Amino acid sequence: MINSFLVPLLKIVIVLNATLVGVTYMVLLERKVIAWAQSRLGPMRVGPYGVLQPIADAVKLMIKEDITPVRADKWVFTAAPIISMVPALIVYAVIPFGPEVSLFGRKVTLYITDINVGLLYIVSVTSVGVYGIILAGWASNSKYPLLASLRASAQLISYEVAVTLTLVSVILVSGSLSMVGIVNAQYNSRLWFAFIQPVAFLIFFIGGLAETNRAPFDLPEAEQELTGGFHTEYSGMRFALFFLAEYANMIVVSSVATTLFLGGWLRPFPNIAFLHFLDIIPSWAWFLLKSFLFLYIFIWVRATLPRYRYDQLMRLGWKVLIPLAIVNLLVTGIVKVLLLV
Amino acid sequence: MGEAIAFYTLSAFIIGFGVLVVSTKNTVHSVLFLVLNFLFVAALYVMLGAQFLAVIQILVYAGGIVVLYLFVVMLVNLKRPPESHHDPHRRTRLGLGLAAAVLVELVAIVAYGFAQPAAAPVAAAQSALPVSGNTEQVGWLLYTSYLIPFEIASMLLLVAMIGAIVLAKREL
């Protein structure tokens, strides 16, 4: 009873709360990092060094008036932010934060569950998240959000193909679809997959930037374009939900990239006994450190690179990344066969 | 017991959303009900032990094909819905009655067939595939016994892709 019900429930509560708090503080982190990149200080007034700024933001958004346009489709208008947020949250069910540890005298695995099609589950759930964007633009009953949402969803489904192909090459190297199996394969092969599959890593990172509508691919939601993108007509908490969904997606992409390419919970050089002193840092701390590195790179890229135009974006996705991903898959397959023979 | 509850709940949702797909006047709502239908069918596949097929159903059907439908619905959305003028030659109630009759007939055939004592022997042993795990078994079959249909399916998808691009272009 405890093992099959209470422990997973506790894990779910911890992971969801940590995610939501993390997402809220991502807003502050982004503002601070971009500010430092631009030689200024960022939010400093609310709380010491601006630490309480997200709370002020949350309170502001919650007490704002919730406007629904007159002829908007009411149910779909309400459901769109939810459809955007839920896939970003339920992906955490399969992300492994650490191996099996013993906690309070019982063995507990540091992941909520490990299904044998874990990677495909992640891809399929994020592909359902596209509906939030399409329906937001549609339900607003207004020209600019509709155009922006069609652009954004076309961008998302284009880069989904490239990302899925890179994941297939990772599956080819690791031989398993489950996330825990992939981390174990990295332990057995003594090298993180980022070194075995550098092209796939790069394509995954660029595709991840495009999938989460982050700069430099954030044309569909930039304020200077199309009056604010697909969430123009949203205000108050629903707008907040869209924004939180974007940051949650960002954290998901970072976590998945960490698990697939940077060794998940493994410390650097996990097989060399010389470096056993690094084991004082627990496995989940390594995971969080690597994910945080990714998030920092996401924000760094936003502060540095200019925005892609829409046709340049689509050209990059279809004519550059997809052929590169296919060639990578081909080369991986050939090398694997040659290594066996 | 748990399986029965799950099955009846899932099938109630599947049939309910199916009826809603067919009967809603608003096309966008119809598409959304179709997505929900597919998600519940994927849950049914998980119950039947076909996990790979369930995620493929969500990824391809709910996340790809229905997005395509949604795009087309938004591009051809008209002010005047097509069902607005009544066609005097159409006998809707007779059609529904006939459909119900066919359904009752199908159910009767199925129930009669399974009530026979000479049912098919349920193979208790796993079929002779050298791998275990649902995805591995599907992959094994796809790449050994059914390799030719697999390759033909990939050609079919390539041809469909080219065809869709050619049909939807404004000028060639």
Add this chain to the structure above:
Amino acid sequence: MITPTHYMVLSAALFIIGVVGVMARRNIIIIFMSIELILNAVNINLVAFSAQLHDTVGQVFAIFVIAVAAAEAAVGLGIILAFYRNKETVNIDEMNLMRW
């Protein structure tokens, strides 16, 4: 105790719903979606038998059905778009350009 009979009844019901949709609706996009319902009903049947007979062939066939449905949806929607550009309608009663 859920026997394959239950799954076949579910599949038959979904099939009939799809057929009613194809015959009773006039919006061609709804007709296409009803065809997808029919294909799903067939898939449920295939997977139920695959589970009963412990043979993975049923799931392989279902994957092929999904692939063919994807190809058919893509081409069919392309045809609808091309037709819509010419005649501004999605009502199949008005799609009678080839009638004598």
